[in-house]
Amino acid sequence: MGTSSEGDRPWQSYNTVYTNAKAGMDGVDKEKVQRIVYEMSKGSKYFENEKRKEAFIKQKIESLRAQVDKLTDKDVSHFQMIANKKILELEASRDLSKVWLHTDMDAFYASVETLENPSLRGKPMAVGGLSMISTANYEARKFGVRAAMPGFIACKLCPDLIFVPTNFEKYTFYSELARKVFRRYDPDFISTSLDEAYLNITEVCINREISSDEVAGELRNAIFEETGLTCSTGVAPNLMLAKVCSDINKPNGQFILPNDRKAIMTFISSLPIRKIGGIGKVTEHVLRDVLGIKTCEDILQNGAFLCALFSSCSSDFFLSVGLGLGRTDTPDIKMRKSISSERTFHATNDENFLFQKLADIAETLSNDMKEKCLSGRTLTLKLKTASFEVRTRAISLQKCIHSKEDILSCASRILRAELPLSLRLIGLRMSQFSDDKNSHVDPMQKSIVAFLSGGDANSSPTLPKKQVCLEVGDKLEDHDGLDFSEGQSKQDVELDFQVADDHTGDKNDDRFSLLCDSHCSVSSSIAENFKSNDSYLDEAKPDKSVEPDELTYSVERLIEEVGLIWVDDYICSVCGIELPPSFTEERREHSDYHLAEMLQKEESSRGRGHLAQERRLVRFLYYVDAIPMHHNVISLFKFNYACLWFLKFISETKNASKQSPKYTKISYHFILLQERIHMYKDGYQNYQACQTTQKYKNNN
């Protein structure tokens, strides 16, 4: 798009969805339309974003080409075998027993408007506004104006264009009139939009002993008589082909593809892949530029490469297209999966305006949900920035919600975490509805308190799985059982933690390096001690001790006080999940989840006995000393874990061995731990303060 190699006609490579040919656009000067669209779009933020997306697709194409180049003859014959097998299986599934009819109203919205206002007849007209056109009549299409085109570009293409605002009540009324006709031919007809439907006319043809051609003609006449509108129909053995056929003789026409394999293969052989539903601008571009595929016939000839490059699901789809196969059954009633509402506005970073918009959208969504009796637990916030970049942020809740207040409360917290931003669109989507199989929360879920009091390892909390960004968690796990091999050096430990740096963003932080260096010099001796001496427990010489009850209380308070540490007050230091500070309750549950998970692991390794656990704890204390200061973000969680471990240990041992020397040592270690937690926490707060100062400096 717009590179120098395109010389003086850069518009030729600027292909938007509306520069592609559509019914009624045969005589259009495509070059002129493309040039005007390009001239009007050039330099806009939308155009820049399109360039970015185009570059991404080009990169994908290059990568696929490289994969093709790498394939050896042996690989190709291997994938050819796979493709042949798939083709045989698909061919065996071919069903020519059904007759499907697809009907599509001609320029539906525009036709309805003309029907209600005959003065529009014969004049170029579009339904929509200056920002976007929903549909254009055939007079307007002669100028290159079409659906999905911005109105201001359409104005340039056709200066006399008349704009009519959309009126869905009208369209729904006429759609219902047409549906009454459809019902007479197939009570179970499939409606895909206000103006399109699939009808299974197999029975009608058999019972009335008439051809599908006659049924199609009859149906079109009935539609015209009862609505005053024209439609086009296509008849074929499956839904995919019927849809393609209805487009062939548009407007006000019909096309019949007989239920005959040879006729289908002839029809499909020269059919451009873009005509197939599911193959859009990007897929067409990729298949053409990587494998030179332009028609459905080309697909079958490239079966081996398609199997080599794409997922099984995608290659199956492509091959079935190449064979002219499609669905032949009426699908079961489809349950709605999500419901959403979104609004576009002039790009702004005015937070009051954005939150007001959010409230409006939350209200619309809530009303829509109430109307449809829906309640969901996953809320997705969609944002489109001033530069057309789209972001989505989802949150799954413990319970289903539908009220405006609940939706707005969650949405505001997610939005707040994204600001400041200049936005041009906000949207909200609700999914995981209350009657979904997967939407319920595990009834066995227990809080951390219940877990501790019950000690039931099998009923640990089962919060939804979260994506883990910090690989270091796993690596820590290997060692933090505090069983890391005797030969492992401090450098090894640090190497593992280096991974954490990349995620927490504090790599190369000079202020922190200073803290680390000073700390490392101390910790190295401890690490040495740790490595060389396995009798650490006996060597711990406590000079103070605490009562079991007092210790329990202290540990509980410490857990309360420290909580999970959130990197930049936003990202969980354990798994990387992002939860804004205002999500207090969710944060507490999240901490519970991690801690319970750790405890469960402890439970499952109980075979090692208490002494082993003591040893592991003390090893752990040495180990945290060996952690450079700036890694405390990660290690603070480990302190939490240790606290819980303490609690468990205390509850199990306090009756039996309050005075035992081991208990005394453990309580001593707890005091050390407590001190360190505060020290590390202070260190982290200093670090955060430095970060804030740095951000301020950078911004200025």
Add this chain to the structure above:
DNA sequence: GGGGGAAGGACCA
């Protein structure tokens, strides 16, 4: 390897 959540994107009308 399959299932599932999150995020992003393709596609459709």
Add this chain to the structure above:
DNA sequence: TTCCTGGTCCTTCCCCC
């Protein structure tokens, strides 16, 4: 100057089982 809305499905990443 200006490029929608609402919905579904697929892919990718990455975890857990």
